[in-house]
Amino acid sequence: MSKYILPVSVFGTVFGAAVLLKNHVTGGPCPSKATIKGKTVVITGANTGIGKETARELAKRGGRIIMGCRDMEKCETAAKEIRGKTLNPYVYACQLDLASVKSIREFAERIKQEEERVDVLINNAGVMRCPAGKTEDGFDMQFGVNHLGHFLLTNLLLDKLKESAPSRVINLASLAHIVGKIDFEDLNWEKKKFDTKQAYCQSKLANVLFTRELAKRLQGTGITVNAVHPGVVATELGRHTGLHQSQFSSSVLSPFFSLLVKSPELGAQPSVYLAVSEEMEGVTGRYYDVMTEKEPAPLALDEEAARRLWEVSSRLVGLEEEGQSGKSNPTTEVQSKAAQTVPVLRH
Numbered sequence: 001m002s003k004y005i006l007p008v009s010v011f012g013t014v015f016g017a018a019v020l021l022k023n024h025v026t027g028g029p030c031p032s033k034a035t036i037k038g039k040t041v042v043i044t045g046a047n048t049g050i051g052k053e054t055a056r057e058l059a060k061r062g063g064r065i066i067m068g069c070r071d072m073e074k075c076e077t078a079a080k081e082i083r084g085k086t087l088n089p090y091v092y093a094c095q096l097d098l099a100s101v102k103s104i105r106e107f108a109e110r111i112k113q114e115e116e117r118v119d120v121l122i123n124n125a126g127v128m129r130c131p132a133g134k135t136e137d138g139f140d141m142q143f144g145v146n147h148l149g150h151f152l153l154t155n156l157l158l159d160k161l162k163e164s165a166p167s168r169v170i171n172l173a174s175l176a177h178i179v180g181k182i183d184f185e186d187l188n189w190e191k192k193k194f195d196t197k198q199a200y201c202q203s204k205l206a207n208v209l210f211t212r213e214l215a216k217r218l219q220g221t222g223i224t225v226n227a228v229h230p231g232v233v234a235t236e237l238g239r240h241t242g243l244h245q246s247q248f249s250s251s252v253l254s255p256f257f258s259l260l261v262k263s264p265e266l267g268a269q270p271s272v273y274l275a276v277s278e279e280m281e282g283v284t285g286r287y288y289d290v291m292t293e294k295e296p297a298p299l300a301l302d303e304e305a306a307r308r309l310w311e312v313s314s315r316l317v318g319l320e321e322e323g324q325s326g327k328s329n330p331t332t333e334v335q336s337k338a339a340q341t342v343p344v345l346r347h
């Protein structure tokens with residue numbers, strides 16, 4: 001028995017210390033007390049996890065909150081809960097399926113018609129390590145939802161963001177981008193064997209490259225754009241992984257794991273910080289690890305890859321055709337303006 005005392009007590013001490021220090025080590029709450037009365041925030045995937053807590057915190061700070069979710073029942077329930085908890089009546093549930101170009105266009109059109117302004121766009125929704133599957137338009141699910149869906153949505157809302165400037169775009173990326181690679185020959189996993197981990201990492205690298213390219217194209221418009229890794233947060237993101245699928249891991253390992261990782265409330269603080277803090281005014285094209293600016297992985301600094309990804313993405317979601325047919329295309333307008341300015345990105 002005595003031979004177990006030392007290892008058990010060491011484990012207990014380390015585990016206890018990890019739990020106690022977790023909030024401190026993982027960033028803590030947003031240091032800014034800024035309120036956002038009169039500002040409109042659009043958040044994707046806001047019915048659960050980090051998105052829901054971000055919506056709640058920003059509603060508490062007085063914002064008008066548009067929650068874009070694919071499941072309207074879950075979205076209405078979350079919006080009602082947030083209105084009740086924050087006593088802010090201006091929290092709305094709105095249909096948005098990022099796995100459908102049609103749904104994204106309808107959502108963007110509704111925002112453009114019904115909202116006077118969009119001050120903050122938080123591209124939060126995400127799927128991780130789901131089984132092989134395609135979006136309605138035939139894109140790989142993770143690349144389609146995590147990157148292409150947000151790419152299209154952001155482009156469609158650029159005019160509104162520009163009219164509301166200074167405005168902010170926040171892209172939820174991940175530390176997982178460091179092992180991502182963009183396979184321009186096979187972005188949608190049609191030629192090679194599907195690898196769900198790599199598909200997630202590719203989509204998260206795409207989020208960082210998109211952030212940097214968009215920031216470059218938006219210089220001089222008053223819209224800033226930054227990417228953030230929120231930390232490791234106990235949410236439903238791992239729903240497709242082993243941890244959530246077996247009875248043993250969901251009932252025994254999962255509660256143990258959630259003691260070590262951040263709560264969704266704490267996981268929302270980096271998004272809140274990027275959305276409201278005074279220090280983030282005018283800051284653009286950066287990558288944040290929780291609330292600290294960090295240099296992203298070398299592949300995320302590849303300007304040629306960022307430009308190429310932009311062009312391919314425009315083509316895939318049909319933005320390029322619009323520009324060519326002479327229809328109103330906010331991206332083209334912003335690009336031509338940006339082309340006259342000098343990019344001043346730090347990384």
Ligand SMILES: NC(=O)c1ccc[n+]([C@@H]2O[C@H](COP(=O)([O-])OP(=O)(O)OC[C@H]3O[C@@H](n4cnc5c(N)ncnc54)[C@H](OP(=O)(O)O)[C@@H]3O)[C@@H](O)[C@H]2O)c1
Binds near residue numbers: 071234235236
């Ligand atoms: N949790 C972490 O440790 C962690 C770490 C790094 C990065 N992140 C990033 O943080 C973001 C938020 O993740 P989370 O942890 O809060 O995950 P989560 O709890 O699973 O929430 C993800 C949200 O995205 C929504 N969503 C998924 N597919 C969608 C679609 N096709 N259209 C519209 N909405 C869709 C989900 O809606 P349903 O409920 O209907 O499925 C849900 O509201 C993600 O971008 C993720 O990659 C999280």
